[in-house]
Amino acid sequence: MSTSGTNAPYHHGNLRQALLEAALVLLERDGEAGLGLRDLARAVGVSPAAPYRHFASRAALLEALAVTGYRRFTEAMEAVAASDTLDPATAMGRTYVKFALDNPNLFRLMFSPQLKRDKLPGLRMAADAAFRTLRHVIGGDVRANRVAALAAWARVHGLAVLLLDGQIAIEAGEDIEALVTEIIERR
DSSP states (O other), X not given: OOOOTTTSOOOOSOHHHHHHHHHHHHHHHHOGGGOOHHHHHHHHTOOTTGGGGTOSSHHHHHHHHHHHXXXXXXXXXXXXXXXXXXXXXXXXXXXXXXXXXXXXXXXHHHTOTTSOGGGOHHHHHHHHHHHHHHHHHHOSSHHHHHHHHHHHHHHHHHHHHHHXXXXXXXXXXXXXXXXXXXXXXXX
């Protein structure tokens, strides 16, 4: 009698987390369009119904992935904010672009217009946490802080998307990190 992974009962300490980690891999490999709950079940070695115990739908899985992305993104931004760098705003901008380039499909999902933050409180909270970190680094009074943080965000987000979309040509031998820093520092 076979005891292969598809026939054997599956026992896992944290199946939800295992599903999320596998989904992140599938997302980066195949893009959001290639991510389905059945494919995810197969990748983790569970029954096709098992992911539904943790995610009611594909949309719920995408939301959970975006929240995971924002949490990881915020952790990276908070590490910059807590560091003793001389120019935390520039360092945060570089971190933002690096995150986008290292996680292109996750980054696109996080900012996807299909995920309506106003209808997804968990996603809204995760996105707001990232923005609060940026506002903390910018400093200043409340109104000026918000506008300055939005301007910094628009600058690095636009740069990240242009790079992801191949709209900025990287010349032979050009150091992309140095280029990103130079663009961010130019005010």
